Amino acid sequence: MTTARKPPRTVFVCQECGYETPKWLGRCPECSSWNTLVERVAAEAPRPAGPSPPPLELSSLSHEDEPRLAFGLPEFDRVLGGGVVPGSLALIGGDPGIGKSTLLLQVASLAADSRPVLYLSGEESARQIKLRASRLGLTGGGLFVLTETNLDAALREAEPLSPGLLVVDSIQTVYTEAAPQAPGSIVQLRQCTMDLMRWAKETGVPAFIVGHVTKEGDIAGPRLLEHIVDVVLYLEGERFSSYRLLRSVKNRFGSIDEVGVFEMTGQGLAGVDNPSQAFIAERASRAVGSVVVPTLEGSRPLLVEVQALTSPTAMPTPRRTVNGLDFNRLLLVAAVLTRRVGLSLAGQDVIASVVGGLRVHEPAADLGLALAIVSSHRDKPVPPDLAALGEVGLSGELRSVSQLERRLLEAERLGFRRCLLPESALARAKPKTKLELLPAATLREAIKLGLPGGRQD
Numbered sequence: 001m002t003t004a005r006k007p008p009r010t011v012f013v014c015q016e017c018g019y020e021t022p023k024w025l026g027r028c029p030e031c032s033s034w035n036t037l038v039e040r041v042a043a044e045a046p047r048p049a050g051p052s053p054p055p056l057e058l059s060s061l062s063h064e065d066e067p068r069l070a071f072g073l074p075e076f077d078r079v080l081g082g083g084v085v086p087g088s089l090a091l092i093g094g095d096p097g098i099g100k101s102t103l104l105l106q107v108a109s110l111a112a113d114s115r116p117v118l119y120l121s122g123e124e125s126a127r128q129i130k131l132r133a134s135r136l137g138l139t140g141g142g143l144f145v146l147t148e149t150n151l152d153a154a155l156r157e158a159e160p161l162s163p164g165l166l167v168v169d170s171i172q173t174v175y176t177e178a179a180p181q182a183p184g185s186i187v188q189l190r191q192c193t194m195d196l197m198r199w200a201k202e203t204g205v206p207a208f209i210v211g212h213v214t215k216e217g218d219i220a221g222p223r224l225l226e227h228i229v230d231v232v233l234y235l236e237g238e239r240f241s242s243y244r245l246l247r248s249v250k251n252r253f254g255s256i257d258e259v260g261v262f263e264m265t266g267q268g269l270a271g272v273d274n275p276s277q278a279f280i281a282e283r284a285s286r287a288v289g290s291v292v293v294p295t296l297e298g299s300r301p302l303l304v305e306v307q308a309l310t311s312p313t314a315m316p317t318p319r320r321t322v323n324g325l326d327f328n329r330l331l332l333v334a335a336v337l338t339r340r341v342g343l344s345l346a347g348q349d350v351i352a353s354v355v356g357g358l359r360v361h362e363p364a365a366d367l368g369l370a371l372a373i374v375s376s377h378r379d380k381p382v383p384p385d386l387a388a389l390g391e392v393g394l395s396g397e398l399r400s401v402s403q404l405e406r407r408l409l410e411a412e413r414l415g416f417r418r419c420l421l422p423e424s425a426l427a428r429a430k431p432k433t434k435l436e437l438l439p440a441a442t443l444r445e446a447i448k449l450g451l452p453g454g455r456q457d
């Protein structure tokens with residue numbers, strides 16, 4: 001070798017987050033980790049690309065929909081927009097233990113009916129997967145399990161199999177030789193996902209990757225990968241409730257308005273045909289502190305039961321607790337009840353929750369929450385045939401909600417007869433509904449209509 005050659009330029013790369021700097025630092029300015037910067041030869045500047053494809057005039061392209069592969073699990077297909085698009089990469093995120101592997105094993109088995117499926121597992125042994133498959137009543141024909149954490153090797157194995165679907169469970173356990181970091185580090189997550197994206201595009205085979213969301217470290221989790229992949233789905237639910245919601249937060253090939261509702265049974269995840277009915281099934285007919293709210297999950301109306309309990313506090317500051325609702329919405333509703341309705345909540349703990357392990361974040365549930373609190377405070381039930389809908393504003397006014405008719409239709413379908421709603425929601429058009437509508441301009445008025453006979457009336 002000649003000595004005249006310049007020594008290669010080096011950089012210091014953070015082993016946690018991939019931050020690069022020309023000088024050594026004790027602490028990474030990007031992710032604040034200590035002693036993670038390691039000297040590496042700097043990557044060469046990207047070479048000029050070859051001839052690029054000519055620009056295409058949109059009108060010259062066919063506007064046919066992407067072909068899709070439906071799995072025959074309607075709640076799953078619905079969330080994907082009718083099925084998975086060949087060559088697409090989808091991320092399924094969710095808390096550990098929520099049912100991601102179960103769902104994907106079911107889906108993989110359905111796909112294996114037509115073409116081999118490669119299930120790459122870095123978390124469980126082939127035997128464990130076999131046990132789960134037996135529990136799910138799946139034979140496993142056409143389903144090939146590979147317990148390999150080296151992604152490069154795994155993709156080489158995939159070639160002779162020529163699978164119709166690839167599942168990687170989980171992205172946190174695989175690594176590529178191209179990066180020196182440990183599996184699960186940000187650099188590995190990103191690089192492996194990009195490799196899988198390229199593989200899917202080159203082969204035209206769709207791939208699913210599982211990503212755990214960790215409570216403490218969202219940053220090292222799937223959120224980071226959302227912008228790389230084509231489709232992002234999250235499987236949600238409370239650990240101790242059997243319902244699971246599969247929600248789409250990104251879909252390059254379809255709308256993100258669809259949500260799938262499942263129930264975790266002894267034989268895996270089963271689609272729930274009539275979720276509203278399931279979510280309000282256990283409601284006592286004259287329960288104090290319980291109100292049914294027609295919410296929207298994407299474009300799908302779902303009736304949920306919002307519950308509240310007020311009780312005298314034993315603490316210097318009363319507590320506010322939520323489960324399945326937005327904590328700040330509870331604070332807002334409680335403050336408006338105190339200031340605009342005159343309900344004295346100062347010495348009261350308030351606990352609010354959504355039944356069935358669902359999470360409702362839309363402000364349209366405000367009125368239901370407010371009514372539930374008042375109902376508990378007065379120890380008086382809300383009539384069982386009444387649903388409530390509306391956002392509460394800071395001055396105590398009720399604000400309109402989107403897609404009113406859809407919500408009312410769902411309440412009607414499940415046997416409700418009346419609905420409390422913001423007056424402003426009826427300003428533009430009268431919704432077609434058989435429900436008796438009880439419009440109110442303010443929260444105070446709505447409470448009078450829903451729970452007549454209070455002290456302030």
Ligand code: TYD
Pocket residue numbers: 094095096097098099100101102103132135136264265266267268269
């Ligand atoms: P799993 O799919 O392993 O979760 P993840 O991959 O998201 O970490 O699901 C684990 C839970 O699901 C476990 O607590 C057991 C439960 N389960 C059932 O209730 N029924 C079943 O048929 C299966 C396979 C699992």
Ligand code: MG
Pocket residue numbers: 097100101102123169
């Ligand atoms: Mg798993």
